[in-house]
Amino acid sequence: MMKFTKQNFIFLVGGIIIYVVDIGVDFWVASKYFCQGQYCWGILLLCFRGLSSLITQVFSYEWFKNDWEGTDTGKLKWIFLVHLFQCGIFIRYWFALKYGCQAAFKQKSSRDASETDPPNFIQKQAVDVVTDINMLRVFKTFLETTPQLFVQIYILMEHEKNNFCQYAAIILSFCGISFSMVDYQISLRKSLPDKDEFRVLPKLVYLLYKLLTITSWILSISLITLLSVRSSVILLIFLWICGFTWTLKQHTTFCKSRKMEYLYRTVVGIILIFTFFNIKGKKTKVCISIYYATHTVVTLGILFVYMFWKPSIIKEIHFTIVSILTILSLVLGIIFLVVYYRHFHPTAYCRPQACSDEVDAEAGQKDRVKIGRFQNFIMQ
Secondary structure, eight states, rough: OOOOOOOHHHHHHHHHHHHHHHHHHHHHHHHHHHTTTTTHHHHHHHHHHHHHHHHHHHHHHHHHHTTTTTTTHHHHHHHHHHHTTTHHHHHHHHHHHHHHIIIIOOOGGGGGSSSSTTHHHHHHHHHHHHHHHHHHHHHHIIIIIHHHHHHHHHHHHHHOOOOHHHHHHHHHHHHHHHHHHHHHHHHHHHHHHTTTOHHHHHHHHHHHHHHHHHHHHHHHHHHHHHHHHHHHHHHHHHHHHHHHHHHHHHHHOOOOHHHHHHHHHHHHHHHHHOOOOOOOOOOOOHHHHHHHHHHHHHHHHHHHHHHOOOGGGGSSSHHHHHHHHHHHHHHHHHHHHHHHHTTTTTTTTTTTHHHHHHTTOOOOOOHHHHHHHHGGGOOO
């Protein structure tokens, strides 16, 4: 179990500030669309935020209920009421600040830990609550930030407006998506046993791998959306069906209840549209190769469709720029992917027994829940 440091606490405070600012920016952008008479875009952005908030609140409350099983029901009723008003994430941030402060600043020795728990009990509390938050951030990223990014790119390309604020917002969204993945990977490393520290160079390589592959894919989908909205929707639905089917075949046991497990699989199917997500902690060399090979084929296919369907658009400067960015980011992203998995991935340096024992595919549901939510899989 790695320690929750003062640096982690500072990043936690920064994450709270960014979360609040993000809420304000979403409503500000939506209000701009309403003021400009573009009601469809404004309503669409608010729908993405509403759906994301609803699903994250459901997961957050379910995790509270699982963790506090057998405790005072009055607390759970209060927690439910707060989540009902879409403010559950702030409770989680409060607990994160509480445990994080104790772990980073107040814990002097093992005497500060619980008498019935190991000396690193406070550290584990801090790491677990931050890991929960980062998991919810991943859900929010692919349920809200990514769809909003599609809308921004589509509007920019469709209306050909050279607005600096729009470009800045798009770039920040790409970076935000990638950083949310890295933050979660860091938290997961801390919560899983026998994992080496996620050092600066592996973090950078992992960030570039995620940033570039996601950028290439989103640009590709934006191009086909510009060509045909119907084709884009059909493609996204087909990819979600493939991802959801794969999660069904993996027989995941992340949640206690069957309904929550299917909701989890639905969300994972959405994440799989945009990036690879290992939900069982098994070796995924074949799966990840097939995944990114498929993305490469589809990306090249979209560019070729443009060339034959609308050859006149090839001469337009925005198509040239987007095409170059799409191919370049795809190639570089795959290069960083190979470098990361060859040299920096946990299976490259953790003890074989630890790696194999982290997830027992044959273990029962009760055993899985007992060892913790995030020891049931490794996100790659």
